[in-house]
Each structure stands twice: as C-alpha cells, then as structure tokens.
Amino acid sequence: MSSQSSPRRSVYARLCDRATRLLAMRDHSEQELRRKLAAPFMAKAPQDEVEPITAEDVENVIRWCYEHNWLDDANFADRYISSRARKGYGPQRIRQELQQKGLSREHCDAAFRDCDIDWTQITRDIAVRKFGEPLPRQYPEKVKVQRFLLYRGFLMEDIQEIYRNFAD
Numbered sequence: 001m002s003s004q005s006s007p008r009r010s011v012y013a014r015l016c017d018r019a020t021r022l023l024a025m026r027d028h029s030e031q032e033l034r035r036k037l038a039a040p041f042m043a044k045a046p047q048d049e050v051e052p053i054t055a056e057d058v059e060n061v062i063r064w065c066y067e068h069n070w071l072d073d074a075n076f077a078d079r080y081i082s083s084r085a086r087k088g089y090g091p092q093r094i095r096q097e098l099q100q101k102g103l104s105r106e107h108c109d110a111a112f113r114d115c116d117i118d119w120t121q122i123t124r125d126i127a128v129r130k131f132g133e134p135l136p137r138q139y140p141e142k143v144k145v146q147r148f149l150l151y152r153g154f155l156m157e158d159i160q161e162i163y164r165n166f167a168d
Contacts, residue, residue, distance in 0.1 A: 015061040031102025039084035093153020123158040
C-alpha cells in the first residue's frame with residue numbers, strides 16, 4: 001500500500017470547484033472571480049506540497065465558467081444595480097462600486113441605460129426614511145439631508161427634485 005491514501009486533485013479541478021462554490025454563493029464579475037481564483041489555496045497540506053496556480057489554469061476556469069453561462073458581466077451589472085438600489089444607494093456610488101469590481105465604463109453605462117429604476121423616487125424614499133415626513137425645509141436641516149443623500153451616491157439633480165415637488 002502506498003504512503004498516500006489518495007492522489008492530489010489537479011489544480012484545474014480544484015479551481016473549478018472553487019469557482020462553482022463562489023458563483024453559487026453570489027454573482028461575481030470576471031475580474032473579481034479571477035482575483036479570488038488566483039489567491040493561493042488554503043491547503044491542509046504543507047505549503048511545499050501545494051501546486052502553484054498558473055495564469056493558464058485561471059484562464060481555463062474562466063473560459064469554463066463562460067461556457068456554462070455562470071459568468072456574465074452584463075447580467076452581473078444588472079443584478080448588482082438592482083440589489084444596491086433596493087438597499088438605498090444611488091447611481092453614483094453604484095457606478096463606482098461596479099468599476100472597482102472590474103466592470104468597464106461601457107458595461108456600466110449599458111446597465112444603467114437598461115435599468116428601469118426611478119432614482120428620484122428612491123432618493124425621496126431614503127430621505128423620508130431617514131429624516132421623516134415632511135422633509136426639513138430650513139437651510140441647516142436641508143443641508144444635512146443633501147449631504148446624507150450625496151454620501152449615499154444620489155445625484156444632486158434627484159436631490160433637488162425632491163424639494164421641487166413640495167406641496168405648499
């Protein structure tokens with residue numbers, strides 16, 4: 001009987017398993033997945049027994065994910081925008097987060113064009129949830145509302161719009 005109870009799985013097979021687990025938990029952009037796959041395995045074996053991960057292995061796994069339609073930056077952007085908008089974040093902040101996740105400006109622009117989100121309504125809902133109805137009209141309190149909404153990533157034109165629609 002040999003000293004090893006079972007042969008080590010190939011790096012490619014382990015990367016495929018890791019990609020499957022990561023994509024089962026949540027969607028990832030291609031760049032996010034590449035970064036996570038390229039990170040060294042947390043192996044139970046000593047470090048000298050772990051095979052190094054090559055760029056070719058990562059590229060093959062990315063290609064495998066695309067073949068199975070598990071990875072799609074356009075769909076990722078659409079779902080990410082919807083998710084973050086539901087959590088109360090504005091288009092500026094969401095766009096910045098998408099670019100940090102490795103999406104190109106073109107993917108971001110296309111995703112925002114295709115989304116049917118009423119940013120003015122979300123801006124108003126978030127402001128009312130935080131500051132109450134009716135929204136403050138006095139300058140110092142109004143500035144607090146604006147600052148909060150800008151921090152959340154809403155556009156100034158949407159913030160100003162919620163104040164234009166006051167019924168006097």
